[in-house]
Every structure is written in C-alpha cells, then in structure tokens.
Amino acid sequence: MFMPHEKLAIQGGKPLRDQFLPFHRPFIGEEEIAEVTAALRSGWITTGPRTKAFEEKFRQYIGSPHAVGLNSCTAGLHLSLEAAGVGEGDEVITSPITFASTANVIVHQRATPVFVDVEPGTLNINSELIEQSITPRTKAIIPVHLAGHPCDMDEITKIAQQHGLTVIEDAAHALESEYRGKKIGTISPFTAFSFYATKNITTGEGGMLTVLDDEVEEKVRILSLHGISRDAWKRYSDEGYRHWEILYAGYKYNMFDLQAAVGLHQMDRIDQFRENRKKYVTRYNEAFKEILEVEPLRTKPDVKHAHHIYPILLNLNMLTADRDQIMNAIQAENIGIGIHFRAVHLHPFYRDKFGFQPGKLPIAEDASQRILSLPLYPGMSEEDLEDVISVVKKVIAVFQK
Numbered sequence: 327m328f329m330p331h332e333k334l335a336i337q338g339g340k341p342l343r344d345q346f347l348p349f350h351r352p353f354i355g356e357e358e359i360a361e362v363t364a365a366l367r368s369g370w371i372t373t374g375p376r377t378k379a380f381e382e383k384f385r386q387y388i389g390s391p392h393a394v395g396l397n398s399c400t401a402g403l404h405l406s407l408e409a410a411g412v413g414e415g416d417e418v419i420t421s422p423i424t425f426a427s428t429a430n431v432i433v434h435q436r437a438t439p440v441f442v443d444v445e446p447g448t449l450n451i452n453s454e455l456i457e458q459s460i461t462p463r464t465k466a467i468i469p470v471h472l473a474g475h476p477c478d479m480d481e482i483t484k485i486a487q488q489h490g491l492t493v494i495e496d497a498a499h500a501l502e503s504e505y506r507g508k509k510i511g512t513i514s515p516f517t518a519f520s521f522y523a524t525k526n527i528t529t530g531e532g533g534m535l536t537v538l539d540d541e542v543e544e545k546v547r548i549l550s551l552h553g554i555s556r557d558a559w560k561r562y563s564d565e566g567y568r569h570w571e572i573l574y575a576g577y578k579y580n581m582f583d584l585q586a587a588v589g590l591h592q593m594d595r596i597d598q599f600r601e602n603r604k605k606y607v608t609r610y611n612e613a614f615k616e617i618l619e620v621e622p623l624r625t626k627p628d629v630k631h632a633h634h635i636y637p638i639l640l641n642l643n644m645l646t647a648d649r650d651q652i653m654n655a656i657q658a659e660n661i662g663i664g665i666h667f668r669a670v671h672l673h674p675f676y677r678d679k680f681g682f683q684p685g686k687l688p689i690a691e692d693a694s695q696r697i698l699s700l701p702l703y704p705g706m707s708e709e710d711l712e713d714v715i716s717v718v719k720k721v722i723a724v725f726q727k
C-alpha cells in the first residue's frame with residue numbers, strides 16, 4: 327500500500343511495482359503451439375485447410391452466412407469499401423474516436439472521410455448526428471464499436487436504408503458483442519474483425535470479414551487474393567490443373583494457415599477470456615466509484631459488451647496535471663498504458679489533406695485529451711489488477727486539486 331502524497335516514481339520515489347506490467351500480453355496455449363507445428367510439418371503453410379476450418383468455426387460462432395479470413399481487419403474494411411463500390415469523390419461517414427486504419431482505408435479508395443461526433447458515455451458515433459452529415463456523395467457509414475460496446479445499430483441501419491448507404495461495421499474490438507440480442511457480424515452487409523496481437527483473440531496479425539450476401543462474399547474472396555478467380559489451394563489439388571484468371575486488380579490480403587492454426591484454438595477460449603475481462607471490469611468500476619477524478623465509460627442496456635479494453639476519462643478540471651503527465655506517472659510506477667484513441671481528424675495527415683480544425687467535434691476532441699486505457703487481459707492476475715488500481719489511486723492523490 328501507499329501513503330497519500332507519497333512521492334511518485336516519476337518524482338524520484340520508488341515505483342509501486344518492481345516488475346513492469348505490460349499493457350497487454352496475449353495468451354497462447356500449448357494447443358496453439360502444437361497446431362502451428364503440425365501446420366509447419368504438413369507442408370501446407372499458406373492459405374489452405376486450416377484457414378478454411380478457422381473460417382467455418384468463426385462463421386458458426388458469429389452465426390453469419392459467410393466469414394472470409396484475411397491478414398487484418400484493415401484489409402476487411404478496405405475490401406468492404408471496394409466491394410461496396412466506394413470510390414473517388416464519394417464520402418464515407420465514420421467516428422473520429424478510432425484507430426488510423428478506419429479512416430485510412432477511406433482515403434485509399436480516394437473517397438473523403440466525414441467524421442461525425444461521438445456520444446458522451448460510450449464515445450461511439452452519435453447516431454443522432456449522422457443524418458445532418460449526409461450529402462448526395464455519401465456512400466457508406468463505418469460505425470466503430472469502441473472497446474466492444476455496440477453502436478446504435480437500429481438507428482444506423484434505418485438511416486442507411488433511408489439514404490441508400492452501405493454499413494460496414496468496424497468490429498475490431500467487438501468479437502463477442504451483441505446489440506439487442508443480435509450478434510455483431512450478423513446485422514450489416516459487412517463486418518470486419520481483428521486478430522491483432524492485443525485483440526480479444528489473436529493470430530498475431532489477422533482479421534475476418536463477415537458478409538451477408540453470397541455474391542458479395544465471392545467478390546470479396548476474389549479481391550482478397552489478387553483478384554484471381556479460384557482459391558490458390560485448389561489450384562494444385564487432385565482435381566487437375568485449372569487455369570486461374572484475373573477478374574479484378576485485387577489485393578494480397580489472404581489469411582494463411584499458420585495464422586489460422588493459432589486462431590482455431592483461440593476460438594475455444596473466447597468465453598473464458600471474456601468472463602475474465604468482465605470480472606476485472608467489474609472490479610475496476612467498483613474501485614473507481616469513489617475516485618471522482620476517474621470516469622469509466624458507460625454501458626447501455628440491451629447490449630452485450632465485449633470489454634476489449636478498459637478506457638477511462640480523467641476529469642482534468644479536478645487535477646493539476648494533464649493526461650500525458652498522468653499517463654507518464656502511471657507508467658513510471660511500472661504499469662503499461664494505452665490510448666484509444668486521440669481523434670483521427672486532428673492528426674497531421676487529416677488536418678493537412680482535408681483542413682480539419684479543432685472545434686467541430688467537441689465531445690471527441692474533449693475525450694481525446696482525457697482518455698487512457700488501463701491493462702485488461704486474462705493473463706493478468708488479480709494482484710496485477712489491484713496494483714493497477716493502487717497506482718491510479720497513488721497518482722491521482724498526488725495530482726488532486
């Protein structure tokens with residue numbers, strides 16, 4: 327335990343923890359390791375039977391008609407825009423509180439990102455503000471389920487239908503999420519998931535795109551592998567050689583079997599991982615109830631939250647330090663921190679290219695200055711969790727007004 331106003335590590339005091347607690351550490355079991363080894367020994371290491379098996383397992387878990395394995399969620403978002411016909415001069419509405427790639431893929435299609443402010447509490451796109459940003463050029467909406475809290479999909483779907491827009495969900499955080507009893511991945515024409523190293527389950531790098539329509543699935547699959555007409559692994563099967571043909575100038579976005587070997591066994595751990603994170607979120611929420619300087623995000627009724635990360639907002643008007651000073655102080659106590667996210671529209675590329683200025687998206691811009699994420703993963707012990715809480719309390723006590 328610490329004494330109130332004890333000197334912080336950043337001020338030359340002793341860190342609360344001796345060993346650094348990383349912001350995230352993936353859990354990889356013996357089953358994953360054995361499966362990768364088996365894949366390596368099998369002689370088939372690129373896209374093949376394990377990718378197919380992983381796609382099928384994922385598809386069944388989500389309950390979607392199709393699941394296409396890819397090398398990232400970013401690839402899934404990009405292919406969705408391409409398959410939806412989004413191109414030069416079009417506009418795509420999305421959230422400013424997201425990762426770089428949600429917006430970057432819009433630019434890759436030579437379209438213009440239109441950022442709509444987020445709602446307080448969840449920091450998801452504010453569905454009430456979407457309609458006023460729609461123009462004759464708007465083609466798609468990319469809602470981002472921040473931290474795994476689903477966006478207002480009924481409202482977003484309704485707006486999209488009324489205006490003929492395609493919805494592409496960024497579900498990088500939302501593997502286990504449900505909105506009003508429906509699993510994320512079953513609602514919109516396109517939903518992209520991530521298996522990046524820090525995600526709810528991981529394949530190191532990797533992603534999955536769920537698609538509702540049969541023909542769209544075929545197009546996405548072809549686009550994901552150079553735009554050629556057949557899956558590479560069938561090319562040399564015993565059906566005899568068949569020529570492949572280039573149907574589109576496609577991409578190199580396919581998942582391969584070494585990734586899928588990991589993913590196949592991570593799938594079996596989804597529920598246990600989430601239970602663990604949920605338990606930790608409950609403890610964090612309880613601990614921070616009494617610290618008014620710390621404001622956890624809120625959960626609405628009618629949703630199943632994936633609890634991918636645990637972001638908090640700092641009430642800076644009650645503190646003598648800014649977010650970065652507090653973040654550095656927490657890290658100096660040997661606790662890893664993340665930021666999800668600083669508003670995308672104010673990053674140099676977006677300011678320079680599109681002329682975005684501060685002041686237009688007040689909730690997102692305010693959250694950008696105040697947000698930080700605390701460690702949340704099944705590999706953390708309860709003692710680790712208590713250390714995080716103690717460090718937050720220690721740092722806040724010093725910087726309290």
Ligand SMILES: Cc1ncc(COP(=O)(O)O)c(C=O)c1O
Pocket residue numbers: 397398399400401424425427428470496498499519520521522532533
């Ligand atoms: C909200 C969001 N969207 C998209 C991505 C991209 O995922 P990937 O790294 O699998 O491309 C991330 C990953 O960090 C993310 O957090």
